Each structure stands twice: as structure tokens, then as C-alpha cells.
Amino acid sequence: MNFAKLDKLKLVNTIVLGMISIFFLVPLIWMLSTSFKYESDVLVYPIEWIPTSINVVNNFKAVWMADIPFYLFYYNSIKLAGIMTLFTILISSMAAFSFSMLHFKGKNLVFFLMITLMIIPEQSTLVPRFILIRWLGLYNTHEALILMGMFSIYFTFLIRQYMISIEHDYMEAAKIDGANYFTIYWKIILPLCKPILATVGIIKFIWTWNDYQNPLIFLLDRKLYPITMGIQLFQDDYADNYAVIMMASVSAIIPLVLVFIILQKRVINGISLGGVKG
Known part of the structure; x- marks a missing residue:
């Protein structure tokens, strides 16, 4: 009897969560549908979720082959997101290895001081960072964004x-075999951390790809703009053409979807592994 009630409860929860998921997917579905339409069909009521007239080719040309260099914004975003993601994984994992596997004087104090910095809003450091970047001569360069990110x-x-959560026996065995700390980090610890590294990679890539604040403040040259600034230019030039803007938006999220599809298995494995260890 209890199992029957649990099954019914699970079914109800599944239905409720499915309906909520559809609710959150509606804007995405509308964006995708609009990107295929003629502008005259965008605001038709009731909404045509499946367009009767397809204008995807012209919308695509307006985004990728018009005066605004969308392909250049795309390249800039891929460059920035890729480099910052790789550096973040490398540097953060090395720091994490030091704080978790090594023993040195003042480790807990340094870690505590570092964690306390998380309470400082990023916006409050904009002026000091701006002054520092100008002093270093990196203003209006991609290097400035990479250095900060x-x-x-x-x-x-x-x-x-x-x-x-990783057993220290691996490290002790490697030490006995004569491995140094970098070898232990690179060949033993990192391979065991693939799930969390994949999670970090996805989150960092998405954050960097969607970043609007830092490019707005630290970049002036339009040739250096990432995709977020590029879409803003589209909104200025195509303010009355929702179909083109939605095509640009769909094009902008494609890399995010691909990154998640490629790495989702490792992320799910990481969540499952963390649940088992907990």
C-alpha cells in the first residue's frame, strides 16, 4: 500500500515538474519560432508556434552577412570563453590541490581569507579594476578580460x-614511487576530478559567454566586442525587426547548448558520485 502511494506521489511530482518545465521553455520556443518567421507574422494573434511561412534564409543572411560583423563577435566570444575557461580550470584546480592535499603553515587562515572575499560584490571592485587595467596598459584589450577572469x-x-573526498592513499602511494607534487596533481588527482572539472567548465563557459558588464566597461573597439555586445548592436539597428533579433539570439545560444550536450554526461556522473560519497 505504501509503495502504491509512493508511486502515485512520484507520478504527480513528475506531472507537476513537467508542466513547470514547459512553462519555462515557452520563451525559448517562441524565440526559436520567431527566428523562422517573416516580421509581419511575429506579432500575429493567436501565436503561430509553427510558422506557416518560413523566412529563415533571409533572417540568417541579415545576421551573418549584413554590415554588423556577427561572425567576428562570435569568434571573440569563443576566444574569450575558451581561454578563460581553460585558465580557470587550471589555476583553480592547482589552488584547490594545495588547499586540500598539501599541508603548510597558515593554510586554513589563507583559505578562510580567500573565502571571505566571496562576500564582496563584483560591482564594488569595478573602479579599482578599471584603474589597475588602465595602469597596466591593457584597457580596450581582450587580455584585460582574460586577466580578470x-x-x-x-x-x-x-x-x-x-x-x-579523494582518498589520500593515492597521494601517499605516488610519493613512495618517487612522484613529485606536480606529477601527483597532473597524473593522479586531475583524472579523478574529471566530473567536477566538467561542471566547472560548463558553468565558467556559460558565465563568460553571457558576460555583458565587463566588455561594456573595459572594451571600446567594436572589433573586440563579444556576442553579448553584438546582440546589443543588433537591437539598436533592428529595433523593429524581432525576427532578425531572435535569429541572432538563437545563433548566440548554440555554443552553450553544444558545450552542455558534450559535457553533460560527466556533470551527471559528478552529481551521482557526489551523492554516493555524501
Whole structure:
């Protein structure tokens, strides 16, 4: 009897969560549908979820082959997101390895001070960062964004919490075999951390790809703009053409979807593994 009630409760929860999921997917479905339409069909009521007239080719040309260099914004975003994601994984994992596997004087104090910095809003550091970047001569360059985004306290904390669950016997056995700390980190610990590294990679890539604030403040040259700034230019030039704007938006989210599809298996494995260890 109890099992029957649990099955019914599970069914109800599944239906409710499915309806909520559809509710959140409606804007995405509308964006995709609108990107295929003629502008005259965008605001038709009731909404045509499946367009009767397809204008996807012209919308595509307006985005990728018009005066606004959308392909250049795309390249800039891929460059920035890719480099910052790789550096973040490398630096944060090295810091996490030090805080979780090594023993040195003042380790807990340094870690505590680093964690306390998480309470400082990013916006409050804009002026000091702006002054520093100008002083370094990196203003209006991609290097400025990369320098500011290549380390993350949050991801260091996240990876460190995962590494704590790894048995220290691996490290001790490697030491007996004569391995140094870098070899232990690179060949033993990192392969065991693939799930959390994949999670960090996805989150960092998405955050960087969607970042609007830092490019707005630290970039002036339109040739250096990432996709977020590029879409803003489209909104200025195509303010009355929702179909073209939606085509640009659909094009902008494709890399995010691909990154998640490629790495989702490792992320799910990481969540499952964390649940088993907990």
C-alpha cells in the first residue's frame, strides 16, 4: 500500500515538474519560432508556434552577412570563453590541490581569507579594476578580460570540496614511487576530478559567454566586442525587426547548448558520485 502511494506521489511530482518545465521553455520556443518567421507574422494573434511561412534564409543572411560583423563577435566570444575557461580550470584546480592535499603553515587562515572575499560584490571592485587595467596598459584589450577572469574563488572552493573526498592513499602511494607534487596533481588527482572539472567548465563557459558588464566597461573597439555586445548592436539597428533579433539570439545560444550536450554526461556522473560519497 505504501509503495502504491509512493508511486502515485512520484507520478504527480513528475506531472507537476513537467508542466513547470514547459512553462519555462515557452520563451525559448517562441524565440526559436520567431527566428523562422517573416516580421509581419511575429506579432500575429493567436501565436503561430509553427510558422506557416518560413523566412529563415533571409533572417540568417541579415545576421551573418549584413554590415554588423556577427561572425567576428562570435569568434571573440569563443576566444574569450575558451581561454578563460581553460585558465580557470587550471589555476583553480592547482589552488584547490594545495588547499586540500598539501599541508603548510597558515593554510586554513589563507583559505578562510580567500573565502571571505566571496562576500564582496563584483560591482564594488569595478573602479579599482578599471584603474589597475588602465595602469597596466591593457584597457580596450581582450587580455584585460582574460586577466580578470582567469581565477575564481568560487570554483577553487568547489574543486577543493571535491578533492577532499579523494582518498589520500593515492597521494601517499605516488610519493613512495618517487612522484613529485606536480606529477601527483597532473597524473593522479586531475583524472579523478574529471566530473567536477566538467561542471566547472560548463558553468565558467556559460558565465563568460553571457558576460555583458565587463566588455561594456573595459572594451571600446567594436572589433573586440563579444556576442553579448553584438546582440546589443543588433537591437539598436533592428529595433523593429524581432525576427532578425531572435535569429541572432538563437545563433548566440548554440555554443552553450553544444558545450552542455558534450559535457553533460560527466556533470551527471559528478552529481551521482557526489551523492554516493555524501
